[in-house]
Amino acid sequence: MECCCESGKTNDLKIEGDIGADPFWCNICYCNLEMERLPISDELAKELSSWIVQYGEWIDWENDTLLPGAIQLEEEFNQAGAALAEKAKQELDGKYKITYSPAKSVEMYN
Structure with a gap:
């Protein structure tokens, strides 16, 4: 997957919510990645799209x-x-390492 890393590519991804961004990020350079460029099913893409708009x-x-x-x-x-x-x-499976980064807004406001 193309990203902003020095090598220009990554297979280390994280899923994280943010306003106005796709849910996939490079876990190294933190570049926001276009979900459409990943080989995921239409069903998963729709679920992720529905989920991400709930952020915040x-x-x-x-x-x-x-x-x-x-x-x-x-x-x-x-x-x-x-x-x-x-x-x-x-x-x-086997193509990318995926981690999840949970929202921590409540912690930030306390």
């Missing part, structure tokens, strides 16, 4: 505070992300 639903962005129930919402987001990372590991 526990944050009141206008007031820079957590919403009521933020801990639970972030935990549910992280559980879903971990499950999707496992699916990605299965589909990309």
Whole structure:
């Protein structure tokens, strides 16, 4: 997979939520990677796309505070992300190393 590393390629990927970004990142240079360039199923791509738009639903962005129930919402987001990372590991078996980086917004606000 092409990335911003000195070599220009990586097989060490992480799945992480962020606003306005695809869920795949180089785990070395932290370059955001285009999901469409990975050999994953359409079903997994749709699940990841649905998951990623939920990032930050526990944050009141206008007031820079957590919403009521933020801990639970972030935990549910992280559980879903971990499950999707496992699916990605299965589909990309042997081609890429996949890790999951959970959201830690609640920690940042406490």
